[in-house]
Amino acid sequence: MSQNLFFTVGPAQLFYTIKQHLNAALNEDIGSISHRGKEFQSIFAETRQGLRALLSVPDDYEIYFVSSATEIWERIIQNLVVSSTHHFVNGSFSQRFYDFTDNYRLDSSSHTVNFGEEYSDFSVPEKAELISVTYNETSTGYVFNPNNLSALRKQNPNKLIALDVVSAVPGIPVDLNLVDTAYFSVQKCFGLPAGLGVWIVNQKCIDKAKEKEKSGLVTGSLHALSSLKSNGDKNMTPETPNVMAIYLLNKVVQDMLNKGVKNIHNETIYKAVTLYNTIEQSSVLSPFIENIENRSKTVCVAKVRDGNNALIEQMKAKNLIIGSGYGPYKSEHIRIANFPTHSKEQIEMLADLLASL
């Protein structure tokens, strides 16, 4: 059995109950059941209901299962946009969604600042139909200020707002009422194996896709929102889905609900404070994000004096796997996941080791 403890941000340390649920899944023949049968339908319905409770998804929002957050970027473009989007970009993930709009020859715009830097301009061009915000930029450990999200909502009542909540939920709260669509992959904060994306949409999104189809435009085939909806209304998916992943998500969501959403959020804060205190007091480490309000609680990023290699190797020798930096910061930064699966004791142990560097 592996002795490793992963503090990488994704794929990440699996949630501590996964092994037990995987065993149960095999005993229950989850890998062999029909995705058109009653058993799957009830797993589907329960998972949605659990996510609704865990993430406070408003009643009139729908939840669909696809393959990843990256897929959802493409589905958003296909279903919710005709010609233009506006993006807030200060890291690799927010940049990648913006790049997709170029692949689709959209007339999109962005407010792009340097990696990890605070945004300065919250105006949105009139032509933009949808605004893209990345809540937790996993590449840099930058968290978007929720007050700015409220302001965007107020200033743009007729545009759609899409919120990337990968690596944010369920570690930190998000007010989904402020956005029209939100989405995540499960291999980060949820601690599940990769291969499942969750797409939350409100009625405005469903209407927009319908309008697009009515006017003769293409919204895709496999995961057109209309197809996700007609199948979802029957607790089914258009294709044979990753049934095992949906089953595991359901189990982990139930475990998290039993633990309590408030407890998860409070523990996340406590562990983040522990990590950032250590990083600030260290002579080797310093926080990458300057502004305290914008420091991610779930992905703690630090610059390492003289590069991260020695530190990462030193920790690996103790079976602690630390994430390297992303993109241009690959060898300069460390990224530490502070997810619900990481206990206070594990984070304290890591902080003690970092403090002794």
Ligand SMILES: *Cc1c(COP(=O)(O)O)cnc(C)c1O
């Ligand atoms: C990881 C990540 C994605 C992409 O997730 P995939 O599962 O690789 O599709 C998108 N946005 C953010 C913020 C991420 O951290």
